[in-house]
Amino acid sequence: MAEMDTLSSSMEDYLEAIYHIVARKQAARAKDIAERMNVNNSSVTGALRSLSEKGFINYAPYDLITLTKKGKEHARYVVRKHDTLKEFFMKVLGAQEEEAEATACKMEHAISPDILERLIRFVEFVEVCPRIGDEWMKTFEKFCREGMASENCEQCLSQCLETYKEQEEKE
Amino acid sequence: MAEMDTLSSSMEDYLEAIYHIVARKQAARAKDIAERMNVNNSSVTGALRSLSEKGFINYAPYDLITLTKKGKEHARYVVRKHDTLKEFFMKVLGAQEEEAEATACKMEHAISPDILERLIRFVEFVEVCPRIGDEWMKTFEKFCREGMASENCEQCLSQCLETYKEQEEKE
DNA sequence: AAAGAAAGTTATACAACTCTAAAAATATTG
């Protein structure tokens, strides 16, 4: 028998699409999926059969499509990978939304559980650690434009410390 | 005609393997490639024909394999993507080498030029910016274990500034 | 409820990639 618990990149894309459609409407129709994925109707039918056989979706010919528990769980995992990558590309690397979205979409299938967890922690950390934060992002952007101007490091650090102290006082 | 300048993930893997083999020896043989990639000999033949048709390698049946200029350039680009991801996973996210290697191998095909450049800059920056550096990595590791202990931020920043000043004096 | 529209499925074909088994070419060595 074919693997029951693993999905190809392609099938993960279908599952993800179904997840998002089901989140908006009650259930998904083949046509919605085809439109969202820019794919032919008949390709959807094949994908549905495959996802159904593996127990990820509830589906019978001509019927509406919903996710099984297993399908929901896997879909959420895929979405988590997608969103984490997109967030990292935008918030840390400063990429544009469209670029981040497209690249996350392609890379999401290949990221391992271990690296994913680390990346989630990292993005979380970047947001709460004062050593990073907004100012730091600006510094990174400047670095990207002009390279490292090492003379400013002390000033940069002092500034960072001052800002932090000021914010602490306000709270 | 089939696309001449783009390669599937699979063909990029072959090209990358050939690049590494050619770097060690003068030229690659089908057997070397098959061994390195854990793939059947006959699969290599097909890949070689395809890469040759598209102008990435110099190849004729029963002949040794070398890279064309185009092949070398593309291979270097793939390797750059691979190495950048691997470095990021290890140096910034603190992943183990094997994990970093395996994941880079799978993700390298999907990263866009824009995100790649940003990631290269980012890894470079992480290495030169005192606000990050070793201490910061330790902080991140601690954060991963214990979560954010926000009371220590001022101390963390002061410490960082002090260390920087001390190092400046030594130079 | 019947006609027409819309949606979904099947049949078929193709492209990419893989494998096994057998045949052909090349290399090695006694």
Add this chain to the structure above:
DNA sequence: CAATATTTTTAGAGTTGTATAACTTTCTTT
């Protein structure tokens, strides 16, 4: 240099995912 071993290729088949075209089912509307 001929026998043997190794390497490479071909032939054929299977898998996955895609599309077009034709057909069937379901929905909509009068």
